[in-house]
Amino acid sequence: MAKHGTGQPSAAPDWRWVGERGVRVATGAATLARYDALMACNFPEIEDMIPADDSILLVLRRGAALPPALCEALHAPLPGVVACGGALHEIAVAYGGVAGPDLSVLARQAGLAVDDYVDRHAAVLYTVAFLGFQPGFPYLRDLPAALHARRRASPRLRVPAGSVAVGGAYTGIYPAAGPGGWRLIGRTDAALFDAAREAPALLRPGDRVRFVPK
Amino acid sequence: MLQAGLCDLVMDCGRPGRGALGVPAGGAADPDALAGGNRLVGNDADAAGLEIVQRGPILRFPRGAVLALTGAPFAARRSSGVPVARNETLALAPGETLYLDHARHGCRCWLAVRGGIAVSPLLGSRSTFLPGAFGGHTGRALRAGDCLALGVAAREVRLRRGRPPLRDAMAPLRVVAGPQAGQFDDAGLAAFFGGAYRVDAASDRRGVRLTGPAASHVCTELPSQGVLPGAVQVPPDGQPIILGWDGPVTGGYPVIATVIGADWPRLAQLRPGDAVRFATIGVAAALALALEDWDIRDLG
Numbered sequence: 056m057a058k059h060g061t062g063q064p065s066a067a068p069d070w071r072w073v074g075e076r077g078v079r080v081a082t083g084a085a086t087l088a089r090y091d092a093l094m095a096c097n098f099p100e101i102e103d104m105i106p107a108d109d110s111i112l113l114v115l116r117r118g119a120a121l122p123p124a125l126c127e128a129l130h131a132p133l134p135g136v137v138a139c140g141g142a143l144h145e146i147a148v149a150y151g152g153v154a155g156p157d158l159s160v161l162a163r164q165a166g167l168a169v170d171d172y173v174d175r176h177a178a179v180l181y182t183v184a185f186l187g188f189q190p191g192f193p194y195l196r197d198l199p200a201a202l203h204a205r206r207r208a209s210p211r212l213r214v215p216a217g218s219v220a221v222g223g224a225y226t227g228i229y230p231a232a233g234p235g236g237w238r239l240i241g242r243t244d245a246a247l248f249d250a251a252r253e254a255p256a257l258l259r260p261g262d263r264v265r266f267v268p269k
Numbered sequence: 270m271l272q273a274g275l276c277d278l279v280m281d282c283g284r285p286g287r288g289a290l291g292v293p294a295g296g297a298a299d300p301d302a303l304a305g306g307n308r309l310v311g312n313d314a315d316a317a318g319l320e321i322v323q324r325g326p327i328l329r330f331p332r333g334a335v336l337a338l339t340g341a342p343f344a345a346r347r348s349s350g351v352p353v354a355r356n357e358t359l360a361l362a363p364g365e366t367l368y369l370d371h372a373r374h375g376c377r378c379w380l381a382v383r384g385g386i387a388v389s390p391l392l393g394s395r396s397t398f399l400p401g402a403f404g405g406h407t408g409r410a411l412r413a414g415d416c417l418a419l420g421v422a423a424r425e426v427r428l429r430r431g432r433p434p435l436r437d438a439m440a441p442l443r444v445v446a447g448p449q450a451g452q453f454d455d456a457g458l459a460a461f462f463g464g465a466y467r468v469d470a471a472s473d474r475r476g477v478r479l480t481g482p483a484a485s486h487v488c489t490e491l492p493s494q495g496v497l498p499g500a501v502q503v504p505p506d507g508q509p510i511i512l513g514w515d516g517p518v519t520g521g522y523p524v525i526a527t528v529i530g531a532d533w534p535r536l537a538q539l540r541p542g543d544a545v546r547f548a549t550i551g552v553a554a555a556l557a558l559a560l561e562d563w564d565i566r567d568l569g
Contacts, residue, residue, distance in 0.1 A: 071447060072448070073448050073495075073500070074445050074499055074500070074528070074529060074530070075530065075559065076497060077495070077497045090289070103287070103288040103289075103294070104288065104289065105288035105289060105495030105518050105519065106289060107519045108492030108494060109492060110494050110495070112497070114288065114495075114497060117530060118559040185493075185519070186290055187291050187495075187518050188291065188493075188517045188518075188519060189291055189400065190291045190292045190401050231402065248290075250391045250401065250404065251403075255290060255292075255392060256290045256291070260289065
């Protein structure tokens with residue numbers, strides 16, 4: 056629970072222990088740039104790094120202490136505005152019907168015709184903020200505020216693979232069938248995750264995504 | 270495999286380091302127990318074995334095998350009817366059968382086999398990841414009729430006996446508080462740290478679900494953030510879920526506390542109906558407990 060001082064209070068990132076093997080660092084809008092910078096440090100004490108909403112979880116190897124140079128690395132200046140290096144993906148989606156059982160309700164809640172909701176959803180060039188929840192599940196940032204929707208109070212037991220969904224301020228795609236609480240608006244045939252592929256996740260943090268209605 | 274158990278999974282030490290892809294580390298629920306078994310049969314610590322839950326399989330070994338069972342005590346016997354001891358090297362003759370029945374107490378045991386189970390690694394591991402249907406034996410639990418090939422052992426075979434670190438199954442699970450303990454009201458914290466919970470039947474490798482006093486809190490949804498196995502998430506209904514080995518790598522529910530690594534072996538042995546209580550410990554004390562090891566000696 057303790058916040059750790061870092062010697063530079065003005066710029067000190069917020070650290071928090073998460074168990075004895077995890078430290079969560081608040082990284083704000085620079086999360087992906089900080090993630091890349093920390094990856095380049097290659098700290099032997101760190102087993103994994105999980106970027107998420109404005110924070111990174113550093114997972115320590117068993118029995119390892121914090122890397123002595125971590126403080127410095129967290130304060131190191133980041134390269135200025137990074138050019139958009141992410142790949143652009145166009146993903147074909149069948150909106151509505153059995154593929155998107157929540158679309159009409161979401162459109163009504165947003166005060167939009169179904170076609171308008173789809174047009175607005177498909178008009179955005181989204182950025183992959185991070186992957187989580189399931190292997191290869193992208194949290195896509197820049198969903199228009201009018202399309203935001205709360206998750207279901209009780210999750211569905213089985214969401215089909217490829218379901219395109221809205222959860223809070225994000226839109227995302229379920230790579231595999233399983234339980235899920237997001238609102239389903241469509242479905243894609245794109246293979247979001249294949250463990251046997253050279254690059255198992257189709258989308259990487261920083262990539263851009265545009266949905267193309269079928 | 271002549272008859273499948275409840276859920277027999279090929280497991281090794283897992284695939285850490287892929288959290289950014291949304292892939293949990295997974296692997297044996299008690300990696301030290303699997304590693305201990307591997308040492309008893311002359312394998313490297315990360316060779317793949319079987320993780321067996323509550324009721325075990327019947328396995329025939331056409332060419333014989335050198336085995337070790339670790340983890341929870343299961344009723345186990347060989348073809349002759351002779352019971353099989355836990356935590357020691359066992360040699361089976363060609364054609365012999367191993368019968369694994371119910372866990373006498375606890376939940377999971379590990380079967381290490383000399384040479385290791387030679388399924389192809391995926392993403393750096395032979396572990397089964399059931400939620401994504403990949404890894405292990407074609408991404409699923411084993412079924413009757415499955416045949417598993419064995420690899421080549423790293424070291425010569427010796428008859429050995431091992432002793433795991435002593436653990437008190439009745440003691441509270443030790444947790445480091447936070448990161449969102451501050452979001453819980455006094456009644457919620459008192460309920461969580463003072464209450465006794467029961468393990469729900471819906472528990473699996475993704476999470477151990479608990480029922481008991483509601484750990485009430487004030488937040489509804491938080492930004493998604495990275496989570497570790499052992500994190501105790503509390504959804505709006507106040508019933509805690511301890512994230513398991515195959516749980517998601519990010520979560521949006523408040524985390525009241527995280528079970529320390531030294532108590533993960535006890536998490537692995539919880540089964541539906543078991544009582545669970547929690548007690549806090551500091552980060553430094555938890556780190557000092559992190560590397561308890563097995564005591565393994567040659568027999569005779």
